[in-house]
Amino acid sequence: MGAPTDEELSRPPMWRFWRALPPKGKAGVFFGSWYTSPIVDRVYGSIHGSELTRSLASITRFERMLVDEGALVVKFWMHLSKKAQKQRFRELEKSPGTAWRVTDQDWERHRRYDRFREVSEHALRETSTSEAPWNVVEATDRRYRNLTVGRLLLQMLQSRLAGRHKTQVRGAPPPPPPIDARDVLEEMNLSESLSDAQYEKKLPKAQGALNALSRRKRFLEKRACVVVFEGPDAAGKGGAIRRVTAAIDARRYDVVPIAAPTEEERAQPYLWRFWRAMPKHGHFTLFDRSWYGRVLVERVEGFAAEADWMRAYREIVDFEDSLVSAGIVVVKFWLQIDKKEQLRRFRERQKTGYKRFKITPDDWRNREKWKAYERAVCDMVDRTSTSPAPWHLIEANDKKWARVKIVQTLADAIEASL
Amino acid sequence: MGAPTDEELSRPPMWRFWRALPPKGKAGVFFGSWYTSPIVDRVYGSIHGSELTRSLASITRFERMLVDEGALVVKFWMHLSKKAQKQRFRELEKSPGTAWRVTDQDWERHRRYDRFREVSEHALRETSTSEAPWNVVEATDRRYRNLTVGRLLLQMLQSRLAGRHKTQVRGAPPPPPPIDARDVLEEMNLSESLSDAQYEKKLPKAQGALNALSRRKRFLEKRACVVVFEGPDAAGKGGAIRRVTAAIDARRYDVVPIAAPTEEERAQPYLWRFWRAMPKHGHFTLFDRSWYGRVLVERVEGFAAEADWMRAYREIVDFEDSLVSAGIVVVKFWLQIDKKEQLRRFRERQKTGYKRFKITPDDWRNREKWKAYERAVCDMVDRTSTSPAPWHLIEANDKKWARVKIVQTLADAIEASL
Numbered sequence: 001m002g003a004p005t006d007e008e009l010s011r012p013p014m015w016r017f018w019r020a021l022p023p024k025g026k027a028g029v030f031f032g033s034w035y036t037s038p039i040v041d042r043v044y045g046s047i048h049g050s051e052l053t054r055s056l057a058s059i060t061r062f063e064r065m066l067v068d069e070g071a072l073v074v075k076f077w078m079h080l081s082k083k084a085q086k087q088r089f090r091e092l093e094k095s096p097g098t099a100w101r102v103t104d105q106d107w108e109r110h111r112r113y114d115r116f117r118e119v120s121e122h123a124l125r126e127t128s129t130s131e132a133p134w135n136v137v138e139a140t141d142r143r144y145r146n147l148t149v150g151r152l153l154l155q156m157l158q159s160r161l162a163g164r165h166k167t168q169v170r171g172a173p174p175p176p177p178p179i180d181a182r183d184v185l186e187e188m189n190l191s192e193s194l195s196d197a198q199y200e201k202k203l204p205k206a207q208g209a210l211n212a213l214s215r216r217k218r219f220l221e222k223r224a225c226v227v228v229f230e231g232p233d234a235a236g237k238g239g240a241i242r243r244v245t246a247a248i249d250a251r252r253y254d255v256v257p258i259a260a261p262t263e264e265e266r267a268q269p270y271l272w273r274f275w276r277a278m279p280k281h282g283h284f285t286l287f288d289r290s291w292y293g294r295v296l297v298e299r300v301e302g303f304a305a306e307a308d309w310m311r312a313y314r315e316i317v318d319f320e321d322s323l324v325s326a327g328i329v330v331v332k333f334w335l336q337i338d339k340k341e342q343l344r345r346f347r348e349r350q351k352t353g354y355k356r357f358k359i360t361p362d363d364w365r366n367r368e369k370w371k372a373y374e375r376a377v378c379d380m381v382d383r384t385s386t387s388p389a390p391w392h393l394i395e396a397n398d399k400k401w402a403r404v405k406i407v408q409t410l411a412d413a414i415e416a417s418l
Numbered sequence: 419m420g421a422p423t424d425e426e427l428s429r430p431p432m433w434r435f436w437r438a439l440p441p442k443g444k445a446g447v448f449f450g451s452w453y454t455s456p457i458v459d460r461v462y463g464s465i466h467g468s469e470l471t472r473s474l475a476s477i478t479r480f481e482r483m484l485v486d487e488g489a490l491v492v493k494f495w496m497h498l499s500k501k502a503q504k505q506r507f508r509e510l511e512k513s514p515g516t517a518w519r520v521t522d523q524d525w526e527r528h529r530r531y532d533r534f535r536e537v538s539e540h541a542l543r544e545t546s547t548s549e550a551p552w553n554v555v556e557a558t559d560r561r562y563r564n565l566t567v568g569r570l571l572l573q574m575l576q577s578r579l580a581g582r583h584k585t586q587v588r589g590a591p592p593p594p595p596p597i598d599a600r601d602v603l604e605e606m607n608l609s610e611s612l613s614d615a616q617y618e619k620k621l622p623k624a625q626g627a628l629n630a631l632s633r634r635k636r637f638l639e640k641r642a643c644v645v646v647f648e649g650p651d652a653a654g655k656g657g658a659i660r661r662v663t664a665a666i667d668a669r670r671y672d673v674v675p676i677a678a679p680t681e682e683e684r685a686q687p688y689l690w691r692f693w694r695a696m697p698k699h700g701h702f703t704l705f706d707r708s709w710y711g712r713v714l715v716e717r718v719e720g721f722a723a724e725a726d727w728m729r730a731y732r733e734i735v736d737f738e739d740s741l742v743s744a745g746i747v748v749v750k751f752w753l754q755i756d757k758k759e760q761l762r763r764f765r766e767r768q769k770t771g772y773k774r775f776k777i778t779p780d781d782w783r784n785r786e787k788w789k790a791y792e793r794a795v796c797d798m799v800d801r802t803s804t805s806p807a808p809w810h811l812i813e814a815n816d817k818k819w820a821r822v823k824i825v826q827t828l829a830d831a832i833e834a835s836l
Contacts, residue, residue: 001669002669005423005424005425005698006423006424006425007423007424007425031668031669032669097626097629097630100633208515211515212515215518250449251419251420251449251450262680262681262682263680263681263682264680264681264682280423
């Protein structure tokens, strides 16, 4: 992991590590890692101690997620005394075949050895967790070092394969009883609507505002936007997405429909497929369904184990936090319709030739689980509506109302970020 | 397809288009395409007429490959007269909501309208093939334009789905009888060998040379290297790769083992998985087996239809040409062992605990097809050994000989490119 490329620089710092994660069945060797930049930044004083602490806490949660998703995370810290390091550099510099390996930066950092040691020791203490402990290896003697690394690796692989590893313990605690959760959907006034005349006036105005914001210098250089569309079948997600994209330069958005994951995606942690679609500066990614599938369909249909969807709330909040910290505006829409309106739309779809493909037996089956889905939605809103990335509940029985509110909300969110 | 990112700039020009190709079952809409840069470069005089002709010929072959791989390629050229273009720009500039769409560059290009028209007409004529014809649409009237585009698209989709499309006709012509092909492998002197003392001396020397070349400024900034390793099972590809990688900075190479393609890879043209692994400037990609699987295992085992592996020779030569033109050094090794040596190695593998995993029933089955593989290898060398990307046949009965020759050949090839 050398210097980041410009594609990497225009995305959240963790993007390049997600990009390089090994799929199931493979080993990824990271030479330079998510620890490098927090430690170096702290040594050189470009971040405060509290920022380092926050980084380390977020690393701890990232690694826990990897372990919960089935990865074995093995961390080696090769220790060399200041004296031994100097000697090693001198040795390498002597031979023309190895002299290139010692750079000015290496010597510069050598001069800060004590400070590096101090910060690194702190980092190691904070991140040596039971699920991903540090192995500190004395590296002065090459043979001892190599043998020790090999032995430790073998031992950790054996222990993991023998199943001496308990995921359940680290699962999220059971959810507290919902307090106001049920009310969230029930309190919505689904009779909100717009007349054709209001719609014809308000929609272009909101789209114009969104368009102007999307071309602002600060947005193009420092911001990006992730929009999540969730809602029951036939809630109008597709139509709303088209009203958003109509306002954005076609070269600057992607619409990502989320269906069953591909084989490559299944071989990675479940958030991997979303990371790979993250927009660079000045760009939008619109998700037609999203990572919330984990706590909606996967929960209700039992595709994910309880411990897995339970820990997802926390993982999702971490994920969205890391997007927001990197300047990505995260806007999440839940489009709500009532059961009667859904039936009306299903029947209409069956009557209209070019809409018939949209309705499948799955849609009718999901409908039978309406209550279970409502419960899952309420828990989701309760646990993942954060101030940097709140849920916006959209009354969608009237499509016109929903579309205008969505475009306006999105424009407001971007404006607030600039 | 706006301005290329630095990751895109440090790879062959077609890389970004391969990156954006839609998988089977999806439509990719390219706004800006592989035509943009040749036309613009020609208008502004940064390339000669002959270079344009070569670009257009290579585009024609690229599109034919897409069609042969199952894609429907629909090309629209929206025609606007100089007067109508001026009027359209003026109209857009009048309203603050659309004025941003007209840039200084647009006006600048408008002034060169006649030259653009001349070059574009030439490009259209040269690239309007039976498999991917141009549709020129008069774009002055928006409604006429939109309806025409929709109708043409529908018509082409219908026609393609009705099967009015003959791939076979465009397959490569049947191979001429091999002239010297069979001799290529037979003429090799497989008894070449090195003593331990020679090996201990020559290998580090060759590795040192390779290392020094890999750090040369010109290599880091303008070159990259793709190395292909092919050969029968147990020919020593893995061991040879480790001797190469030992000489290169670990941050600057990738080893890509080629086995069965993943689901995402199967949904793309067969060269796609190799394009995705292309190294950026200063980097190496080492392929343990490669795109030549198409004309080796897929041919011999009947996984690819004859028309498909036949056209692959030409497609591969085009592919490697485009890598070489972009500054990538392409080095291809065929490691040859005899049937007796293979048997000896198979037996040794079965005896050695940590090597046993390397030998599978497939290896024994492939062995029975030795003659058919030899025939395929000779055809391959005959048809794909080009002067910018020749095959290097390596006598590999003696591993020491093979490893030294490989590292030396690679160093020589990089040196010649600098």
